Amino acid sequence: MSATFGRYAFALAPLAAAALWGGMYVVSKWGFALVPPVTLGFLRVALGAGALWLVVAGRGGPAPARDEWSTFAALGGWVTLTVATQFVGTELTNASQGSLLTVLTPVFTVALGALVLGERVTPAKAGGMTVAGAGTAVVLAGRYEFASIAAGNLLGVALLLVASAAWVGYTVWGLRAVRRHGALRAATYSSLASVPMLGALAAGELWYLGRSPAEVPLTVESAAAVLYLGLASTAAAWFLWYKGLEYVSAGTVAVFFFAQPVVGAALGGALLGEALGPGFLAGGALMAVGIWVVSRERADPADGPAESTAE
Structure with missing residues (x-):
């Protein structure tokens, strides 16, 4: 596989991650x-x-060497903050408010990538992000009533904003770990580091609610939700997201996040018979054009392949 082909092939990995995340809002609410x-x-x-x-x-x-675990512990902290605020925020908000997470995350990533990693925000990248964002907004406008954004729970919106920023931190500060250890190991060790942190928060939540772990229902429905969220939305999607960072910049990977609501709408149409309408086609086309423009950019010198590509 040539280096150029490999770069563009693996840049599609974040698109697959966005596809897996497309149904996460519905599954988590359920x-x-x-x-x-x-x-x-x-x-x-x-x-x-x-x-x-x-x-x-x-x-x-x-x-990893002992002195490298501090890096994965920090990334595990970003994971913990992302998941806790995202899920509590999702429970408190409506679908319109939840869409804010999708629209703002790529913008935050480009900004932080420029500030922390020195990534260039070229006219092509800025233009492609704008077009993709506009397309995503068109799709969201066709699905949700944006007037209800201000009518919902403001704490939930604030938590979703924190979740968006935390995922950006996991993406941007994870780039060097990905380039050093490869996507699979970086995703694995950062996820493992977050397990005890989330476990402590979950224990606190159950204590606050006056429930014991034995009272969490083990049903076909709850098992299916955990399996989808754990294997598809976490194990597969987080690896694929980091896989893109092996070959392209954080800002370039971020644009694929715009595809998440488009995939979710397509799944709703295919599986639930939801009407998509002309806005879906127009918005999806704009989103695709924006992603294509950004993904065709030449990589910065710092955006080369990872030091370790054992995966």
Whole structure:
């Protein structure tokens, strides 16, 4: 595989991650009826981290050095903050407010990538992000009533904003770990580091609610929600998101996040018979053009392949 082909092929990995996240809002909302949000987030990450670790263990290779675990602990902190605020915020908000997470995350990533990593915001990248964002907004406008954004829970909106910023931190500060260890190991060890943190928060949540772990219902529905969130939305999606960082900048990877609501709308149309309307086609086309423009940019010198590509 040539370096150029590899770069563009693996740049599609974040698009696959966005596709897996497309149905996460609905599944998590459904799961909250059965499992408290932070507890559901803990189960999600514990399952995802375990699945990733099994793959890493099966492939063999050295574990990170002791002094490198501080990096993964910090990334685990970003994971913990993301999942806890996202799930509690999702429970408190409506679908229109939840869409803010999708629209703002790429913008935050480009800004922080420029500030922290020195990534260039070229006219092509800025233009492509604008077009993709506009397309996503058109799709969202066709699905949700934006007037209800101000009518919902403001605390939930604030938590979703924190979740968006925390995921940006996981993306931007994770780039060097990805380039050093490869996407699989970086996603695995950062997820493992977050498990005890989320476990402590989940224990606190259950204590606050006056529930014991034994009272969390084990049903077909709750198991299905945890399996989807853990294996698809966490293990697979987080690996794919980091895989893109092996080859392109954080700002370039971020543009694929705009695809999440488009995939969600398409799934709603295909599986639930929801009407898509002309806005979906127009918005989806704009989003695709914007992603295409950004993904065709030549990489900065710092955007080369990872030092370790064992995956």
